[in-house]
Amino acid sequence: MPNLRFLRGYNDAVVLGLARSGAVTRVDLAERSGLTPQAVSKVVGRLIGEGLLVESGTRNVGVGKPRTLLKLVADSRLALGAQVERDELRVVLTDLAGDVLDRAVAPLPPDFDPPTFVAELTRLVNGMRDDKLLGVGLGFVGPLDHRTGVIHDATGLVKWHDVPLRELAEDSLALPVVLDKDTNTAIVAEAWRRGEQLRDAVLVLVGTGLGVGLLLDGQVYRGARTNAGEFGHTTIQLDGPPCVCGRTGCIEAVHNLAARSGDLAGATSIVGLAVADLVQLLDVDHVVLAGRAVLAEPEAYLAGVRAKLPTDDWLPVEVEVTPLGDDVVAAGAAMLVLSEFYGRPR
Amino acid sequence: MPNLRFLRGYNDAVVLGLARSGAVTRVDLAERSGLTPQAVSKVVGRLIGEGLLVESGTRNVGVGKPRTLLKLVADSRLALGAQVERDELRVVLTDLAGDVLDRAVAPLPPDFDPPTFVAELTRLVNGMRDDKLLGVGLGFVGPLDHRTGVIHDATGLVKWHDVPLRELAEDSLALPVVLDKDTNTAIVAEAWRRGEQLRDAVLVLVGTGLGVGLLLDGQVYRGARTNAGEFGHTTIQLDGPPCVCGRTGCIEAVHNLAARSGDLAGATSIVGLAVADLVQLLDVDHVVLAGRAVLAEPEAYLAGVRAKLPTDDWLPVEVEVTPLGDDVVAAGAAMLVLSEFYGRPR
DNA sequence: GAAATTAAAGCAACAGTGTTTAGTTATGGC
DNA sequence: GCCATAACTAAACACTGTTGCTTTAATTTC
Numbered sequence A, B: 001m002p003n004l005r006f007l008r009g010y011n012d013a014v015v016l017g018l019a020r021s022g023a024v025t026r027v028d029l030a031e032r033s034g035l036t037p038q039a040v041s042k043v044v045g046r047l048i049g050e051g052l053l054v055e056s057g058t059r060n061v062g063v064g065k066p067r068t069l070l071k072l073v074a075d076s077r078l079a080l081g082a083q084v085e086r087d088e089l090r091v092v093l094t095d096l097a098g099d100v101l102d103r104a105v106a107p108l109p110p111d112f113d114p115p116t117f118v119a120e121l122t123r124l125v126n127g128m129r130d131d132k133l134l135g136v137g138l139g140f141v142g143p144l145d146h147r148t149g150v151i152h153d154a155t156g157l158v159k160w161h162d163v164p165l166r167e168l169a170e171d172s173l174a175l176p177v178v179l180d181k182d183t184n185t186a187i188v189a190e191a192w193r194r195g196e197q198l199r200d201a202v203l204v205l206v207g208t209g210l211g212v213g214l215l216l217d218g219q220v221y222r223g224a225r226t227n228a229g230e231f232g233h234t235t236i237q238l239d240g241p242p243c244v245c246g247r248t249g250c251i252e253a254v255h256n257l258a259a260r261s262g263d264l265a266g267a268t269s270i271v272g273l274a275v276a277d278l279v280q281l282l283d284v285d286h287v288v289l290a291g292r293a294v295l296a297e298p299e300a301y302l303a304g305v306r307a308k309l310p311t312d313d314w315l316p317v318e319v320e321v322t323p324l325g326d327d328v329v330a331a332g333a334a335m336l337v338l339s340e341f342y343g344r345p346r
Numbered sequence C: 001g002a003a004a005t006t007a008a009a010g011c012a013a014c015a016g017t018g019t020t021t022a023g024t025t026a027t028g029g030c
Numbered sequence D: 001g002c003c004a005t006a007a008c009t010a011a012a013c014a015c016t017g018t019t020g021c022t023t024t025a026a027t028t029t030c
Helices: A004-020 A026-033 A037-049 A114-126 A165-173 A182-197 A251-260 A264-282 A292-296 A298-308 A325-342 B004-020 B026-033 B037-049 B114-126 B165-173 B182-197 B251-260 B264-282 B292-296 B298-308 B325-342
Strands: A053-059 A067-072 A078-084 A088-095 A100-107 A133-140 A150-153 A161-163 A177-181 A201-206 A210-216 A219-221 A286-290 A318-321 B053-059 B067-072 B078-084 B088-095 B100-107 B133-140 B150-153 B161-163 B177-181 B201-206 B210-216 B219-221 B286-290 B318-321
Touching: A004 A026, A004 A037, A004 A067, A004 A182, A004 A325, A004 B004, A026 A037, A026 A067, A037 A053, A078 A114, A078 A182, A078 A325, A088 A114, A088 A325, A100 A114, A100 A325, A114 A133, A114 A165, A133 A165, A133 A182, A133 A325, A150 A165, A165 A177, A177 A182, A177 A325, A182 A201, A182 A210, A182 A219, A182 A286, A182 A325, A201 A264, A201 A292, A210 A251, A210 A264, A251 A264, A264 A298, A286 A292, A286 A298, A292 A298, A292 A325, A298 A318, B004 B026, B004 B037, B004 B067, B004 B182, B004 B325, B026 B037, B026 B067, B037 B053, B078 B114, B078 B182, B078 B325, B088 B114, B088 B325, B100 B114, B100 B325, B114 B133, B114 B165, B133 B165, B133 B182, B133 B325, B150 B165, B165 B177, B177 B182, B177 B325, B182 B201, B182 B210, B182 B219, B182 B286, B182 B325, B201 B264, B201 B292, B210 B251, B210 B264, B251 B264, B264 B298, B286 B292, B286 B298, B292 B298, B292 B325, B298 B318
Parallel strands: A078 A133, A133 A177, A201 A286, A286 A318, B078 B133, B133 B177, B201 B286, B286 B318
Antiparallel strands: A053 A067, A078 A088, A088 A100, A150 A161, A201 A210, A210 A219, B053 B067, B078 B088, B088 B100, B150 B161, B201 B210, B210 B219
16 A cells, blocks of 8 residues: 555644644654645645645744745534434534534434434434535444445344444435444544544543543554444453443443442543543543533543542643534544544545 | 564564464465565575575475475574562573574572672573674563663562663663563463464463563554553452552452462462453453463362353453463563564564 | 466566756845 | 855656556467
C-alpha cells in the first residue's frame, strides 16, 4: 500500500491536522510537522487549491518578511453523524473543524428493526442534505465489524443479528457510510478536535453500560475484531454482585448497584478506581468522561476519577468531561467520515 | 518525517518481515504486501545487494516460468539482548530470524549500582562480540523512558534513580544500545518471530510482579511515558488483601497470596480471570504467557487462562506459553535492536 | 520434437514525491 | 534610502513506485 499517493495523503493530513487547531503559518507547519519549508509550501498550495485552506493576513515576528497566516475553511466540507440508542436516533451536522452546526433528534420505536431504522435515518438525513456533504457516520452499540460495516449482535436490540448496515444505509442514502462502535466514534470526536495534543487517551462512556474508546499512539484502537473497549465487564470485586453478563463483580454491576440505590459517591468512586487501573495499564495522559450518567453529575464524576488517579508528578493525567456533551457519539461519527477523507491513511 | 527514505525503509521492512516467516517468492511477496511485482523486484534487489536475502532454487506452480525462491540470510546480521533482574544478568545472541544462537548468564550482587552493572554487562558482551553485531538491547524493570534511555526508578533496585543507562552502556560498549521495559522486549520477541500473524496480542509476564507487553495494531504500545503494561496493580477484589503498592486487592497481591500458600489452582485462576478481562478490553486474538511462575507450571497456567476466556466462536483467542522460555526478555531486547534497523519505521 | 502458450522477472521510460539550490519579496533597523 | 533579515517560491534534482513492453523458462499442444 505505501506508495507516493499514500505519502502525499499522509502529509496533507498532517498539515491539515495542524491547521485545524487554529491559525498557523507555513513556518509553524514546517517546524511542527518535520517537513521542509518547501514541502510545506507545496502541500499548502495543494490544500488551498482544494479550497480547504485560505491565507488570512500576516503576522509579524521581527525583521524580515512577515509570516502569512493560514486558516482552515471549516465549512468547505461537511459530514453527518448519527448516534443510535435503544430509544432514540440523533443526527448531527459537523464541519471540517469538528464543530456541530445542526442537529436533529427522533424517537425510535421499541425493538425497532433495521428497515425501520434505515427509513428514519434517511428521513433525518434528507432534512440536512448539503452539497458539501462527504458522507454519513453511524455510532452504534456493539458488537459490530467496523471494516465490513456489519452489526454483529447489537446489545439490547433483539432484531439486529448480522445486519449489513453500511450497505443498507448506503443504498438508501446514496452517500458514503461508515459504521463504528459508539465508544470509538466518541474518542474520534476528541481526537479530531484536539489534534496532536491528544495522542494517548481513553474516553469513558458511562450510560446503562460502561465502555471506553481508546486512542493509542494517536490512532483509534479497535482491536482485532472491532470489539475493544468492553470495559464494563472487567471484574473489580471477586464474588461481587451478579451482572447481566452472567459473571459477578463487574465494574458495571457494582457501579449500577450504587447508582440505583442513590449512592452517587460510591458510584463515582468505583468508576474512579476502574479508570485509575485503566490509566495505569495503558499509561494514557488524558481521560475524557462522557455518557448520560456523567453528564447528569459531571462534577461528581470528575472528582471521583481525579481522587483515584496516581499522584506521581512525572505521570500527570488530565481529566475532563467532554465539551461536546450529548453530541459526542454522533459528532464523532461525523468526524469519522471527515477522517476517512482528510485524516492520516493507515 | 514521512519522505521517500521513510517509504523505502517501510517497504523494505515489509518485504523482509514477510521473508522472515520462511521461504517466499517474489509473487508471494507482491500478493501479501500489496506492492506491484515490479516494486517487489526492486526491493528484493536491494535486499539481496545488502546480503539480507538470497535466491535459493525455484518452485514450479504449473505452466510458465517457475517462481524463484527467496530465503532470509539469517546470520547476516546479529544482535545482543540482555535481561536485567534483581539478582541476575542474562545476555543472549540472536540472528536476523530471531533465533537464539548463544547465551551467557551471570549473577549480580545484591543492590548492585549502575557502574557495577555496566562493567558486568561489558564483560559478557565482550565475550560475544561479532563483526555482524548491530547493537545491544536492554530489557529492564520499569519505570523507565524508552525514548531517552533513562531508568526512572527501577522497582526493587534502590540505587537506580534517573540513571541515563543507554548513554552509560553505549560509552562502555561502543555499540548502539536501546533500552526498554522487560515486558515490552518480551512482546517484541513474539512479534518479530511471528510477523504478520501477530497483530493484536498481549504477553503476560508472571514473576514476582505481573506485567503485560502490548502489541496493538502490529505495533508495540508503550503508552505516553513508556509506562504501559502495569497490569499487576489492577484491582480485582475490592477490600482484598493488601498489596506492596499500598492499595488492596490488586491482581498481583491476590495471585501471590494464593501462590505462596501453595494454591496453584487459585493462583492460575486469578491470572486467568484477569487475562480474560484484558482480552475483553483490548480484543486481542493472541495471548502469550511467560515469566518464572508460568515456566514452572506451564500447563496449569495455560489451563487457568483458557478456562476463563470467552467461548464465543467469533472471538477466538489463541493462548500459548512462549517458546523462548527463560530467554524471552533478553532475546526480545536483541530483536528490538534488529527492529530498529530492519523493522518498520514509525 | 517443434511451436504455442503461460507465467515470472527484468528493462526502460515515466509520473510524482520531497529536497536542494538559488533566487525573490516584504519587512524592520539604521 | 540602503541593508540585513526572514518568509516564501521557482527550478533542477534524486529517488520512489508504476506503466508498458521484452526476455526468459517452463508446460501444453499438435
